[in-house]
Amino acid sequence: MSDPAVLKKPPIITYVVIGLCVLVYLWELANFPAVEATLVDPIRTQGVSALWTLFTMTLVHSRTQITHIVFNLMAFSVLGRLLETLYGSLRYAVLLVVLAWVASAAQIVVEHNVGIGLSGVIYGIFGFMIGASPNNPFLWWFVKKNAPMLIGWAILCVVLTQMHVLAIGNGAHFGGLIYGIIYGLIYGLPRYRYAFIGLAIVIPIILGGVLVFLLTSPG
Secondary structure (H helix, E strand, C coil): CCCHHHHHCCCHHHHHHHHHHHHHHHHHHHHHHHHHHHHHCHHHHCHHHHCCHHHHHHHCCCCCCHHHHHHHHHHHHHHHHHHHHHHCHHHHHHHHHHHHHHHHHHHHHHHCCCCCCCHHHHHHHHHHHHHHHHHCHHHHHHHHHHHHHHHHHHHHHHHHHHCCCCCCCHHHHHHHHHHHHHHHHHHHCHHHHHHHHHHHHHHHHHHHHHHHHHHHCCC
16 A cells, blocks of 8 residues: 555645645636636537646636635645555546546536536545545544545535535536545455456546537537
8 A cells, every 4th residue: 555655755746736726716816717718618618629627627716715715625635645645646646637537527417517626536535535445444444534524515515506505516526426436446445456447447438428428419
């Protein structure tokens, strides 16, 4: 899982992502229309040629609700630093990239609208912890301690969305969470590692295919 050299390395990737989110938020305060036009809207207007926005939209947060970025970065800092420290920056970076793709694509496929923010990735990280926890006593303890709050909030978000109280990317939340669990099971159930590796590869491809179909279909 990890070695002493890994444990001594600072969680650089986590800090870089936090820094990017802060920079994008400052840009939003200065010129939100430019941020939206650059990092979010291209997939609406350009379709398949702008699939890269699946990654960039995770760095954008609500300009008017500062709690959106504050709570997301607090959660990402705790979960991200822990996971990067345990599994190393390279594995962690690969996980983040795939989670951004899956969470953003799931949001569009399930709810037919784009979502912004890091929460889908955050739920993916926690999902990874759930999946990996059977083979890691510390993660098992961490998951049991935090699951009621995080899963409870995800369910409450669905309720708030259905009641039209808040507009929340539930597709990203649950898409990231489910995929994260599958990815984590590669480490949590090593006996079935290759089966879960196959799923971890196939799911983003299928999700991407469905997304391309939706983006290229008339209407």
